[in-house]
Amino acid sequence: MKENKKVMKMENITLKGKVIISGVIELLTGLHIGGLKETLKIGGTDDPVIKDAFGRIYIPGSSLKGKIRCLLEKSMGKGKVKVVIKVKKEIKEGDKSRYEVKEDKEETYELKDFNTDIVDKLIEEYKSKGYTEDKGYSIESHITALPCSCGDCVICKIFGPHDSKKIEEPRRVVFRDAYLVKEINDNEKNRNNSNNEVIEIGEKKYKILDENDEELNEYLEIKPENIIDRVKGVAQHPRFIERVSAGAKFYFEIVFNVYKKEDKELLKELITGMKLLEDDYLGGSGSRGYGKIKFENLKIVNRPKEYYEGNEKAEKVTDVKDLDELKNLNKLEEKIKEIWNY
Numbered sequence: 001m002k003e004n005k006k007v008m009k010m011e012n013i014t015l016k017g018k019v020i021i022s023g024v025i026e027l028l029t030g031l032h033i034g035g036l037k038e039t040l041k042i043g044g045t046d047d048p049v050i051k052d053a054f055g056r057i058y059i060p061g062s063s064l065k066g067k068i069r070c071l072l073e074k075s076m077g078k079g080k081v082k083v084v085i086k087v088k089k090e091i092k093e094g095d096k097s098r099y100e101v102k103e104d105k106e107e108t109y110e111l112k113d114f115n116t117d118i119v120d121k122l123i124e125e126y127k128s129k130g131y132t133e134d135k136g137y138s139i140e141s142h143i144t145a146l147p148c149s150c151g152d153c154v155i156c157k158i159f160g161p162h163d164s165k166k167i168e169e170p171r172r173v174v175f176r177d178a179y180l181v182k183e184i185n186d187n188e189k190n191r192n193n194s195n196n197e198v199i200e201i202g203e204k205k206y207k208i209l210d211e212n213d214e215e216l217n218e219y220l221e222i223k224p225e226n227i228i229d230r231v232k233g234v235a236q237h238p239r240f241i242e243r244v245s246a247g248a249k250f251y252f253e254i255v256f257n258v259y260k261k262e263d264k265e266l267l268k269e270l271i272t273g274m275k276l277l278e279d280d281y282l283g284g285s286g287s288r289g290y291g292k293i294k295f296e297n298l299k300i301v302n303r304p305k306e307y308y309e310g311n312e313k314a315e316k317v318t319d320v321k322d323l324d325e326l327k328n329l330n331k332l333e334e335k336i337k338e339i340w341n342y
Helices: 002-011 061-076 116-128 154-159 186-190 214-219 263-278 329-339
Strands: 017-027 080-093 096-110 137-146 173-175 178-184 198-201 204-208 220-228 235-244 249-258 293-304 316-322
Touching: 017 198, 017 263, 061 154, 061 173, 061 263, 080 116, 096 116, 096 137, 116 137, 154 263, 178 214, 204 249, 214 220, 249 263, 263 293, 263 329, 293 329, 316 329
Parallel strands: none
Antiparallel strands: 017 249, 017 293, 080 096, 080 137, 173 249, 178 204, 178 249, 198 204, 220 235, 293 316
């Protein structure tokens, strides 16, 4: 009976339209999202940035989606935490040693209810049973954060549940890959004899850069990094990381599918996630200063079902300079009202 209810719920949901949020991601610090080392020439870096088959540098849509989802889950206390505790006994066999697992326990907690005191308590419980170091035992703990899989919360409705078996409603968002672009003027647009795609957002025009553009390398830098020997105080194990330089811009597009009138609230939460990302980081090495970004030159387009049926006048467009205009919830409400007609 429960399965039948889920089927009925899906059947009653119809696509009413699409809200498309597009614009530019500007890098305020260098960005690194790793690619394949095999694509580099001899003398390249230890860790290149990701490029597609045409040599275009991009931010994968999966990276944007995953980061925004993660930040929203943290802010709402959604998701779960898996804790694995293993008790091992050292077994000596001549000159060699091996470890035998004596206890193996796995527990799952709601993220909002979890803290590290829980792990400490589990370890103390095993020690109280006699699993102590002086008797040759070692206790290992492994903590893994899991995305929400309930299927019915705000997160699952926007991004889809982590467990496909728990789908209650269709997910709302699609994140496109975001490509490195250069702002151009009208003269440059007219002289653009290559196959570069030109994108217009308001009064600004951008072209997507590929491996044939000489200026592509102007947006790349090599950052040397190393590990400091804590005893000698000297650098060791140097490595060279390729990253996209601060000031570079990427064109992004997020498609929000509208199924219900109340989806306006889900759209607000998505924009909240974008704001959270601006005060966090994208890509790797965020704790070392990489990946600070800003969304700007935003355009929000509403295309109801009538638009796709041939009525192009049904489309509604509103421009937003940047997310700062949306920091005030009243302003956000106004902008969404300008285009929302469901």
